[in-house]
Amino acid sequence: MKKASEMTVEELGAYIDQSVLKPDFTETEIRKYIQEGIDYHCATVCVNPSSLDITAEMTEGTDTKICVVCDFPFGTSTTASKVLQAETYCQREDIYELDIVANFGWIRSGKYEEVTKELLVIVEACHAHGTAVKVIFETDTLNEEQIRQACECAIAANADFVKTSTGFITGYESKGATNEVIQIMMDQCKGRIKIKGSGGIRTREHFLELIDMGIDRMGIGFKSTPVVLGLEK
Secondary structure (H helix, E strand, O other), X not given: OOOHHHOOHHHHHOOEEEEEOOOOOOHHHHHHHHHHHHHOOOOEEEEOHHHHHHHHHHHOOOOOEEEEEEOOOOOOOOHHHHHHHHHHHHOOOOOXXXXXXXXXHHHHOOOHHHHHHHHHHHHHHHHOOOOEEEEEOOHHHOOHHXXXXXXXXXXXXXXXXXXXXXXXXXOOXXXXXOXXXXXXXXXXXXXXXXXXXXXXXXXXXXXXXXXXXXXXXXXXXXXOHHHHOOOOO
């Protein structure tokens, strides 16, 4: 595989979900950072549900697709509510991927069967509309065994990606997608599911390292995208 340092900006952009998720953004800011995601050739722009109409308008006719977050950032709604949210978004038929927050309190409690059952019905609802599903674990709250078990839950639920973080956790040291956590996920998943790193990817060096490790996608904050692509310092 080509080394990350040898890739073009367009090739590197294909690894990025440009994060446009700050709840205080004005519409002007939302449009600005969606457009930057398109200009940087990002795989998707990752947006809040209330931004879907704007995102659809702006990405139409481009190679950048729509990723929407669901039950973000806590993942603590009821299963029925999560399914309803996912179904509401996906029935638009223009959602490429949906990032659902797993109930990481359940993961920390060892309720892995419940986690799997919940994810399964959400994934089924999304796949019925051709939407891929990424499962966010909030790995900063978990130990290694919990991360490994959460990966198995997502695999059993037929999800498409496992994902580290929301980027909005408080009360914990915010590490996000460290090389160590990504390696744990890779070792556990063994190619059975794709891996998305998010949170804390702010330098070009870290970004390129994760690509060379074999990561599939990364969530990059709007300020960091031009930095990791080598367009700004």
